[in-house]
Amino acid sequence: MFVGHEFLAFALAGWGALQVGCSDRTALHAGVVAAVAALLPDLDVVYAVGTYAVAVAGGAPLGWDAFWGVANATHRVVTHTLPTGGVATLWLAAAVAVGRRRSPGADRGRSGSTAAVTLAGAAAAGAALLLAGFRAAVSPSAAVVAAGFLACVAAAGWVLAARVGLSTMGVTAAAGVGFLSHPFGDVFLAAPPPLFSPFEPVVWAGRVSLAADPTLDLLGVLAVELLAVWLGVAAFTRVAGDRMGHIDRLRDAFDRRAAAGLAYAPAAVVLPRPTIVDAHVLGATVVPLAAVVGVWAGYASFRRDGGATAGRVGAAVAGFLAGLAALTLAGVAYTVAYVVAI
Known part of the structure; x- marks a missing residue:
């Protein structure tokens, strides 16, 4: 988080x-x-x-x-x-x-x-x-x-x-x-912090587990993280639409290049199955994929706007949102492939 x-x-x-x-x-x-x-x-x-x-x-x-x-x-x-x-x-x-x-x-x-x-x-x-x-x-x-x-x-x-x-x-x-x-x-990745330290009795000692299967548990954590990010993005597009370049509404932000995230599905059977303990197996592979998609989409947006200064803001936003969408689709694709595989 x-x-x-x-x-x-x-x-x-x-x-x-x-x-x-x-x-x-x-x-x-x-x-x-x-x-x-x-x-x-x-x-x-x-x-x-x-x-x-x-x-x-x-x-x-x-x-x-x-x-x-x-x-x-x-x-x-x-x-x-x-x-x-x-x-x-x-x-x-x-x-x-x-x-x-x-x-x-x-x-x-x-x-x-x-x-x-x-x-x-x-x-x-x-x-x-x-x-x-x-x-x-x-x-x-x-x-x-x-x-x-x-x-x-x-x-x-x-x-x-x-x-x-x-x-x-x-x-x-x-x-x-x-x-x-x-x-x-x-509370999803580790034991909850001592909420009232240094004055507390322990009121919450165990982490929240989202699934009995350790890999699905980690994928649930990824889903929670992505939900938090999307909520923040939605709020930002609402209160700062005039700062978003050519993107005025969240539904305008989706780039078809984000569909490349679906190509991550085979990782569910090719890579070792990640858990909370070794979450880097997931993060170190899916995040670079999303980053590449984001750079690709951002560069395309920048070229479309002719390299203007105002277009740089829109390109950065477009790249970030395309990468985030790719990461989300990759998570969905991986989860579906994993459930089918098991």
Whole structure:
């Protein structure tokens, strides 16, 4: 769900903003803030790589299972929890509010100052409580990771301050969608993160299995991921149709080249059967196929538009959507061939 988190958060925030009467532009900005917030919890995988490298130098084995076994102690346990998400929401909103107060030409009225100070105070208090909890209940290194994560969140909020036209409440709501939805996107590939860490009893311990057959289980995860991406794409085409080049509606985006994804069906009997443990067998073969289709369709679109600057945006969008459609068709074709084969 490294990709699905962001697309789902964009869809939830974007459609939600439209439902309460916001303009397309406001909904677009809400979706962007939510997507950024949904991305940030996974950035600590950089720290996890460093942690694993140290462990390997000390004799730990190489491999995906070994990597996640080492990394998850300070990866999902720290950033993929609801308390951390709640505090991160406050930090991002506070950084946006303070960043706006310091930008040239900003309205420095009393209400804006009060909101910035209030959010900053709540964020600082929440961080103090959270870091103390991680230090006491998990480890000092977990507290350090949490502090680094919140610093990254604040930096992201500072960057977003001058780029999104949302009210302080809108930023807070959109950020909350991203941060608080993130933990629930990981329940299909691994054991769920400890939702209330560092203050929790364990309330959800087992991953969600979508099928008894291990390969069908993985294909179900692929379907969930693709659904999340398509929801985000549909929301984007709704709120940003004027930015899509020559593609104004989702139904206009389908390129016949995407049918090349159906050629992936023989992989069900030619390749080793992938499972959650060795999902790379699926990902490392089907994603390159989709990428080739995307480049093919994007280049064709670019040539059709004569290489104009405006056409580059449309070409990029056309290529992405053709690749996504090819990936979806490949997944369907593989699943049908697999079911027939077994």
